[in-house]
Amino acid sequence: MKLQFLGAAKQVTGSMSLLELADGYKILIDCGTDMEREIDYESPIENTSFFPFDASLINLVVLTHAHIDHSGNIPMLYREGYEGQVLCTPPTAELAELLLMDSANLHLRRLRSAQGESRKKHKQMDRLLRRGDLYLQKDVEDSLDNFVTLQFNKRFVIKPGLEITFIPAGHLLGAAHVYFSITEEGETKTLGFSGDIGRFDYPLHVDPHPLPACDYLVCESTYGNRVHEDKTSPMDALAKIIKETCIDKPGRLIIPAFSVGRTQAVLYTLNRLIEEQNFPAIRVFTDSPMGRSSTRIYSKNLSYLNPEARAFHKEYDDIFDVENLVFLQTEKETRAIKNYHEPCIIISSSGMISGGRVEQHIADNIGNSYCTILLIGYSAEGTLGKQLLEGTDVIRVKDREYRVNAQIRKIDVFSGHADQTGLLRFIKDQNPTSLKKIFLSHGEEESMLEFKDKIHELGFKEVILPSKHDTFDL
Structure with missing residues (x-):
């Protein structure tokens, strides 16, 4: 069989790998958006496939x-x-x-905004067409009709000689490692894909489970060269900042947080502070329609949460119903929050402060010295989050400049990725004498190189950093 890396190769985004068996059966593992994809905006548009393969020949995703x-x-x-x-x-x-x-709706908005006869509109539409990934709601519906769900830790026979098992990865609700057992010409080989590996003792999510022994392993390396800085628990870290911002003084705390996963972890932690430590019930505004929808999904899937979260739900009946919680619905309500003068906490997306309703809250409060902006995750280059972390004095939001007087803080206790220590813990579950190859993916090359050295120190000999389109015989 052959394994080809088509995304997240020496970069973080765009996860996609193609596994081809000896009989020609093709399996695509993940099919993610590549945020770093290079697009030719100068050459003529060609009617070519979006993918480097014929999608009709793929047998399974x-x-x-x-x-x-x-x-x-x-x-x-x-x-x-x-x-x-x-x-x-x-x-x-x-x-x-x-x-x-949500992506389909974003694509539709972009297409509508590019409609028109002006030169600017034509140029805008040309750039969208060159990107190519402009699927709409009907395309999403067509794909969702073909989703088939499997439970964790249940071996599933796809066809004779091909079995798959999903194993909890912890990174997000339902996130899985994937374990293949493949028999060809009387020989069985095993192949593991880590997916994204979560952290131990993370709010809500289960701890990442080990993979069974593999012949070949594809492992993410997002934080392969980083160890999480904060050693305190999420409750202690958040309690300290809330006390400094909203209790010791009448300030407001703005937490940019991704709508899926991060928002739920923060709400759950706030709820625990109130119920278990008698923390004052400060008004909490959650400003993300998607955040509200994903919170409902988390509430519906309690059996997939960690034992601590399930026990909390059993005792207090609701994980996310924080006392004094208000879900904001409209952009008018978003703008109106600047007129609320009591201490409060605002949780809004996006987590990097790159688009989303949080930009309005930043613009309204960045000049307030009684305001703290708490970054709880990674911020990429070029985002407002990154600029604030680098200590900029002035930021630009929606074509207006604002002087930074607010306090800028960062904690990494809510980061959903395992750090170098956690990644090595995942690797250590394998046997250096029987694991033939480790392929590193989903990480910047600098991170991969340091992680590779650490893996070598554990006794694993062949560690490979694939480039995009590299193919390997297994």
């Missing part, structure tokens, strides 16, 4: 979890002729529907 950098191009597969199934866990199917529909 396996989805590790719902995040867009793993699921975001699945509707494009169906547009280009794929007719098979997408295998994933039940929570992944629900979250993927939410995220893919």
Whole structure:
């Protein structure tokens, strides 16, 4: 069989790998949006496939979890002729529907805004057409009709000689490692895909489970060269900042947080502070329609949460119903919050402060010295989150400049990715004498190189950093 890396190769986004068996059966593992894809905006538009393969010849898609950098191009597969199934866990199917529909709505808004006869509109439409990934709601619906869900830790026979097992990865509700057992010409080989690996003792999510012994392993390396800085618990870290911002003084705390996963972890932690530590019930505004929808999905799938969260639900009846919680619905309500003068907490997306309603809250409060902006995750280059972390004095939001007087804080206790220590813990579950090759994916090359050295120190000899389109015989 052959394994080809078509995304997340020496970069973080765009996860996609193609596994081809000896009989020609083709399995696509993840089909994610590549945020770093290079687009030729100068050459003539050619009517070529979006993918570097014929989508109609793919036999099966396996989805590790719902995040867009793993699921975001699945509707494009169906547009280009794929007719098979997408295998994933039940929570992944629900979250993927939410995220893919949101992407389709974003594509529709972009297309509508580019309609017109002006030169500017023509140029805008040309750039969208060159991107190519402009699927709409009907394309998402077509793909969702073919999602088939499997439970964790249940071996599933796809066809004679091909078995798959989903194993909890912890990173997101329903996130999975994927374990293949493949028999060809009387020989059985095992292959593991880590997906994105979560953290131990994370709010809500289960701890990542080990993979059984593999012959070959594809492992993510997002934080392969980083160890999480904060050693305190999420409750202690959040309690300290809330006390400093909203209790010791009448300030407001703004938490940019991704709608799926991160928002729920923060709400749950706030609820625990109030119920278990008698924290004052400060007014909490959650400003993300998708955040509200994904919270409902988390509430529906309690059996997939960790034992601590399930025990909390059993005792207090609701995980996310924080006292004094208000879900904002409209953009008018978003703008009106600046007139609320009591201490409060605002949770809004996006987590990097790159688009989304949080930009309005930043613009309204960045000049307020009684305001703290708390970054709880990674911020990419070019985002407002990154600028604030670098200590800029002035930011630009929607073509207006604002002086930064607010306090800028960062904690990494809510980061959903395992750090170097957690990644090595995952690797250590394998046997250096029987694991033939480790392929590193889903990480920047600098991160991969340091992680590779650490893996070598554990006694694993062959560690490979594939480039995009590299193919390996297994």
